[in-house]
Amino acid sequence: MSKKLCIETVGCQMNVLDSELVVGSLRRQGYSLTTEPTEADVILFNTCSVRQHAEDKVYSALGRLREHKRRHPHKVIGVLGCMAQKDQELIRQRAPHVDIVCGTGQLARLPELIAAVKRDGSFQLAVSLDRHEASRPEVERSFESYDPLRDPTVRPSPFQAYVRIMIGCDKFCTYCIVPSVRGPEQSRHPEHIAAEVRQLADEGCKEITFLGQTVNSWKHDFGDGRRWRLADLLLHIHDTPGIERIKFLTNFPRDMSDDLLDAVRDLPKVCPYLHVPAQSGCNEVLKRMKRLYTVEFYRDMLARCRERIPGVAISSDFIVGFCGESEASFARTCELVRTAGFKNSYIFKYSPRPGTKADELFADDVPEEVKKRRNNDLLAIQNAVSLADHRRYIGRTVEVLVEGRSKTSLKHPDEDVPQLTGRTVTDHIVVFPGPDRWAGRTVRVAIEEATAFTLFGTVVEEPNGSGAGPRRVSLPTV
Ligand code: 5AD
Ligand code: SF4
Numbered sequence: 420m421s422k423k424l425c426i427e428t429v430g431c432q433m434n435v436l437d438s439e440l441v442v443g444s445l446r447r448q449g450y451s452l453t454t455e456p457t458e459a460d461v462i463l464f465n466t467c468s469v470r471q472h473a474e475d476k477v478y479s480a481l482g483r484l485r486e487h488k489r490r491h492p493h494k495v496i497g498v499l500g501c502m503a504q505k506d507q508e509l510i511r512q513r514a515p516h517v518d519i520v521c522g523t524g525q526l527a528r529l530p531e532l533i534a535a536v537k538r539d540g541s542f543q544l545a546v547s548l549d550r551h552e553a554s555r556p557e558v559e560r561s562f563e564s565y566d567p568l569r570d571p572t573v574r575p576s577p578f579q580a581y582v583r584i585m586i587g588c589d590k591f592c593t594y595c596i597v598p599s600v601r602g603p604e605q606s607r608h609p610e611h612i613a614a615e616v617r618q619l620a621d622e623g624c625k626e627i628t629f630l631g632q633t634v635n636s637w638k639h640d641f642g643d644g645r646r647w648r649l650a651d652l653l654l655h656i657h658d659t660p661g662i663e664r665i666k667f668l669t670n671f672p673r674d675m676s677d678d679l680l681d682a683v684r685d686l687p688k689v690c691p692y693l694h695v696p697a698q699s700g701c702n703e704v705l706k707r708m709k710r711l712y713t714v715e716f717y718r719d720m721l722a723r724c725r726e727r728i729p730g731v732a733i734s735s736d737f738i739v740g741f742c743g744e745s746e747a748s749f750a751r752t753c754e755l756v757r758t759a760g761f762k763n764s765y766i767f768k769y770s771p772r773p774g775t776k777a778d779e780l781f782a783d784d785v786p787e788e789v790k791k792r793r794n795n796d797l798l799a800i801q802n803a804v805s806l807a808d809h810r811r812y813i814g815r816t817v818e819v820l821v822e823g824r825s826k827t828s829l830k831h832p833d834e835d836v837p838q839l840t841g842r843t844v845t846d847h848i849v850v851f852p853g854p855d856r857w858a859g860r861t862v863r864v865a866i867e868e869a870t871a872f873t874l875f876g877t878v879v880e881e882p883n884g885s886g887a888g889p890r891r892v893s894l895p896t897v
Contacts, residue, residue, distance in 0.1 A: 424450040425459035429476065430467025432630055432668060433601075434500055436581040438465045441499065441526055443570030448530050452573070457487055461495045461533055466502035468596045470770035474502055481514040488516040495536050497521060497529070504600040505774065507546050522546035523586075523601050548602035569615075571622040576822055578625045578859040584612050584652065585631035590671060592698070593709045593777035594741060594769065597632055606637045609647060613656050620661035625859065626820055627662060633671035635679055650682035657686050663861065664688055664820060664844065669736075670695040672712050675720050680727040691728050692762075692846040695720070696736035700755030701748035704741055707781060714755060721759055732762040732808075732845035739797055740790030741769045742781030749793050756800045762808055762846065763872075764801045768794050802871040809847070809869035816865045816879060817843045823858045825850045849874045857881065 424445050428438040441463065442452065456462045464480065467473040477498065488496060497519035498510050504522035511517055518536045521529060525545035532543040574580055588597050589604040616627055629652075631637055639647045647655075653665060665688050672695050683689050699705050702713045712720075724731050737752060756764060768790040771783045785793075819841040828837035839853045841862075850873055851864050863880035 421451045422449055422461070423453045423459045424461045424463070425453050425456045426463040426465060427456075427480065428465040429473050430465070430469065430501065432581055432628070433583070433632075434465050434467060435575065436583060436630060437500060437523070437526055439570070439573055439575070439581075440568060441465070441529055442573040443568055444527070444530055445533075446570055446573065447568075448533075456484060459494070461497065463497045463499055463529075466498060466500045468501040468505045468600055468772065470767065471772075472770065474506075477502060478513060481517065485514070485516050492540075493537075495519065495533055497532070499526060499529070501596070501600040504546055504548070505596060507544065511542060511544075517542075519543045520546065522548065524548040569618070569622075571624075574624075577623055578820065579822070580619045580624045580627055581630050582612060582615055582619070582627050583607065583631070584629045584634065584649075584667075585637050588632040589636075590633060590711070591709065591776070593707065593780070594738060594772065594775055596772040596775055599774050601632065604633070604636065606639055609639050609652050609655055612652065613659070616656045616659050616662065620659050623661070623859070625662065626664040626666070629665070629667040631667075632669065633674060634667045635670040635674045635676070648676070648678065650676070650678040653679075653682045653686055653689055657688055662688060664690055666690045666692060666846070668694050672697065672710075672717050672720050675724065677723065677727065680724055683731070684728045690844040690846070691731040692734075692844065693724060693728075693731060694734045694736075695724075696765075697755060697759075698736060698738050699741065699744070699748070700752035701744070702751075704744055704748050704752075707743060707777070708738075708741060709776070714751065717755075718759070730845070732847070733760070734846070735759070735761045735764045737764055737766045737797060738769050739766060739793040740785035742777055742783060742785070744769075744785055744793075749797075753797060753800055756797060756804065759804075760808065761801065761804060763805050764797075766794055766797050766801065806869065806871040809871065809874055812847065812866040812874050813869055814866065816863050817847070817849065817874070817876075818861055819843055819849045819851075819864050820861050821853070821857045821859060824855065843874075847874055848872065849876060851876050851878055853878055 426438055426442060428434050453459050464477050466477050484496060488494060495518050496516060498517055499521045500523055503520045507520060510520050519532050521532060524547055528545050532545055535543050571577060585604060585606045587602040587604045591598050619627060635649050637649045670693055683691060697717050698708055698710055700714050724733060771778045821839050821841040825838040825840040828834055836852045838850050839857060840850050842848055849864050862878045864876040865879045866874045866876040868875040
């Protein structure tokens with residue numbers, strides 16, 4: 420009987436990619452996936468430390484497994500990723516039934532760590548952030564050798580894939596735990612990235628998204644006088660046959676250089692969509708966050724993006740209730756959101772993270788109810804802006820890469836004509852009726868309705884994927 424693996428993933432795209440790689444490596448060891456933790460031989464949690472809430476959820480899930488592990492001591496429980504990196508032995512103290520604590524830099528060692536637990540039941544702690552452990556060449560797996568070990572069958576979508584182009588972060592925003600749990604910024608070699616993109620394209624992938632905490636800070640020095648930045652990398656991989664769309668996440672406002680904006684404008688496969696978190700609209704707050712820019716700089720940057728890339732869609736992140744955020748500071752953030760025209764914003768309540776500068780230096784002085792109210796208020800402003808942005812699409816026809824059934828249609832597998840969902844090049848979510856076989860293809864959809872989150876329409880053209888080139892299809896009834 421095959422061994423069973425259950426992995427639960429919380430957090431960002433980086434974690435989704437890490438889990439994909441972990442599952443890929445364990446499948447090669449004969450594991451098959453289950454979504455039911457109690458059916459699994461190995462239960463893994465790939466964790467996030469960005470906010471307390473994400474950590475609490477993992478500790479309660481671990482608590483629920485305590486009795487299960489007591490009754491089935493041979494089962495292996497592992498905590499992976501950012502929380503493992505941050506809490507290390509503390510996890511074992513709080514949850515003594517955990518067998519493996521494996522940080523973000525050591526995920527490639529998981530098969531070996533699981534084998535060690537199975538051999539003698541010993542606790543395994545692997546939290547070095549030094550990916551180039553020359554002292555142990557047998558376990559030395561930098562992301563150069565680890566990332567390409569992908570398994571197309573475990574990717575969330577066969578047509579879309581994340582490609583890590585850098586790890587870590589050197590910015591040290593005062594609220595953020597990422598630099599401590601993901602280590603210093605390291606850019607990956609362009610030829611390794613290009614090879615992985617080719618491999619993904621060969622496996623049928625049409626859309627790739629480059630990942631990095633500050634993806635637009637990617638750089639490579641060839642040592643012969645040539646220095647590449649993200650714009651050069653985009654150009655380098657642009658013509659990879661099979662790849663239709665290229666996206667990249669997440670951008671740091673200060674590194675949004677003109678050459679990158681021009682590359683987005685001039686390279687047809689690079690999507691005119693930029694995620695550039697502002698975090699706050701108030702200079703004092705930005706300063707305490709150590710974001711290294713002012714709101715005036717941020718607005719100029721937005722204007723540059725819009726000027727250089729016609730039709731670009733921009734999204735943002737905000738933290739509300741950061742230390743010392745007064746009503747006046749918050750009003751400035753509201754003003755930015757009201758006027759910046761973001762396609763959407765992800766809004767978070769400040770969560771103090773032990774080990775960060777903000778936690779050390781400033782009091783978490785905005786009460787929880789105030790954080791909640793500001794969160795709701797800012798969300799309401801952004802939703803109105805998003806709705807206005809979405810309404811502009813009514814009456815227009817957009818190209819959509821079909822991802823599969825919409826959430827609602829997934830719940831009704833017997834529907835004659837299911838609702839499909841996909842995204843435009845500007846990352847707008849579109850829902851429309853169509854057959855399952857359109858998944859992975861690009862269709863043209865006439866937009867008829869809009870909410871703050873979704874565009875709704877009807878397919879007017881199915882231009883590719885069948886090998887027959889563009890052709891008209893009859894209009895399905897809504
Ligand atoms: N509290 C709340 N939100 C945070 N983020 C990062 N650190 C914190 C924190 N301590 C948010 C930022 C970042 C997003 C990924 O998470 O907005 O862009
Ligand atoms: Fe965290 Fe700032 Fe780095 Fe983003 S840029 S990962 S918010 S430290």
